[in-house]
Amino acid sequence: MSFSLYIAKRYLFTKSSNNAINIITGIAATGVVVGALALFIVLSGFGGLKEFSLQFASFFDSDLKVFPAEGKTITFDDTLSSEILKIEDIAAISEVIEERVYLQYKGKNHLASIKGVDANYGNVNPIDSILYFGEWFEPNREEVVIGLAMVSKLSLGTRDYGNLLKLTVPKPGKGQILDPSKAFTSSPAVVSGVYAVNDDLNSKYVFSDVDFARALLSLDSTKVSALEIRLNENADETSTIAALQSLFQNKVIIKTRIQQNDALYKMLNAENLAVYFIFTLILIIALFNVVGSIIMMILDKQSNIKTLFNMGATIKEIRAVFLYQGILMTLIGGVVGVLLGVLVIAAQLQFGLINIAQDLPYPVSLQLKNVIIVLVTITVLGVIASKIASSRVSEKLLH
Numbered sequence: 001m002s003f004s005l006y007i008a009k010r011y012l013f014t015k016s017s018n019n020a021i022n023i024i025t026g027i028a029a030t031g032v033v034v035g036a037l038a039l040f041i042v043l044s045g046f047g048g049l050k051e052f053s054l055q056f057a058s059f060f061d062s063d064l065k066v067f068p069a070e071g072k073t074i075t076f077d078d079t080l081s082s083e084i085l086k087i088e089d090i091a092a093i094s095e096v097i098e099e100r101v102y103l104q105y106k107g108k109n110h111l112a113s114i115k116g117v118d119a120n121y122g123n124v125n126p127i128d129s130i131l132y133f134g135e136w137f138e139p140n141r142e143e144v145v146i147g148l149a150m151v152s153k154l155s156l157g158t159r160d161y162g163n164l165l166k167l168t169v170p171k172p173g174k175g176q177i178l179d180p181s182k183a184f185t186s187s188p189a190v191v192s193g194v195y196a197v198n199d200d201l202n203s204k205y206v207f208s209d210v211d212f213a214r215a216l217l218s219l220d221s222t223k224v225s226a227l228e229i230r231l232n233e234n235a236d237e238t239s240t241i242a243a244l245q246s247l248f249q250n251k252v253i254i255k256t257r258i259q260q261n262d263a264l265y266k267m268l269n270a271e272n273l274a275v276y277f278i279f280t281l282i283l284i285i286a287l288f289n290v291v292g293s294i295i296m297m298i299l300d301k302q303s304n305i306k307t308l309f310n311m312g313a314t315i316k317e318i319r320a321v322f323l324y325q326g327i328l329m330t331l332i333g334g335v336v337g338v339l340l341g342v343l344v345i346a347a348q349l350q351f352g353l354i355n356i357a358q359d360l361p362y363p364v365s366l367q368l369k370n371v372i373i374v375l376v377t378i379t380v381l382g383v384i385a386s387k388i389a390s391s392r393v394s395e396k397l398l399h
């Protein structure tokens with residue numbers, strides 16, 4: 001153990017004869033603990049909110065989604081499907097038709113998106129977990145599954161064969177339309193079930209059989225709007241995307257689950273970063289107490305410093321004493337704060353101490369990266385604060 005570190009530990013853990021110094025040091029240490037605790041809890045809280053938000057947004061997002069690079073559709077047949085399924089990391093694939101659709105029911109209207117999916121869709125995305133009541137539509141039938149918000153807005157129920165839901169889309173083609181009655185294609189459908197995810201998604205999609213959507217949009221059997229793909233566990237996304245691009249001759253755009261929610265990820269990450277900087281600023285303010293505490297300690301130990309200097313200690317070694325003292329104070333305070341934070345977050349996960357709704361505990365996430373972020377942040381700031389304070393030791397002070 002170096003001479004400077006040994007003296008620093010003695011100064012840190014031994015009470016001063018001046019009670020004011022002890023109080024100032026205690027306040028500084030408490031500030032570090034509270035700052036580290038607050039930063040860790042906030043990062044864990046935002047991590048939980050991020051996971052909570054994305055678990056709903058990703059219900060309709062597959063591991064990979066293939067879009068046309070140009071136009072609205074991709075040419076897709078059984079031969080291409082077989083080639084895709086030969087790729088090692090691909091577990092399942094589903095054909096998807098998506099387009100805006102106008103819904104009418106007993107004089108009430110709603111604008112949504114029809115999402116025609118094939119029988120493999122349940123192997124790509126979890127159908128059972130989103131179905132609120134009723135049943136998923138039967139293939140090759142004029143049945144749809146709608147969101148819970150649409151039920152409320154249109155005032156409809158399931159299996160109402162006497163009053164069918166009317167779906168209307170513009171007819172494809174070019175040129176001027178002289179007869180408005182011929183500009184749209186409509187088809188009736190019975191609502192077989194209702195899904196529920198969140199308020200936004202519950203009013204967005206109308207699920208139907210892919211062939212029903214094709215007929216409504218006047219598309220042939222080889223056309224799809226997109227392909228949704230589920231990967232095997234621990235799959236290599238990069239190599240799988242490269243293999244798919246080769247099959248499609250680079251005429252498609254392939255997005256991962258994160259890229260499909262790119263705007264949401266960016267927003268959540270920006271909020272997390274902003275909160276980190278705000279609480280880091282608060283931590284910096286708390287570390288001013290450490291600077292003040294060390295400066296007061298330097299003044300209190302002035303006679304001891306002169307003795308050390310006369311015994312042969314250099315200015316650099318004496319400065320190192322107070323540098324190490326400040327680093328030890330912030331590091332120990334940071335570790336204590338993080339340990340308390342871990343206990344608080346663990347208690348929230350186990351017992352749900354704070355709720356955002358009656359039966360919904362505030363979401364938090366206990367992650368190793370947050371521990372590392374807090375400890376690294378407080379160590380770096382502690383070194384800077386200690387360096388500033390220890391620079392007060394000068395030759396002028398020794399005479």
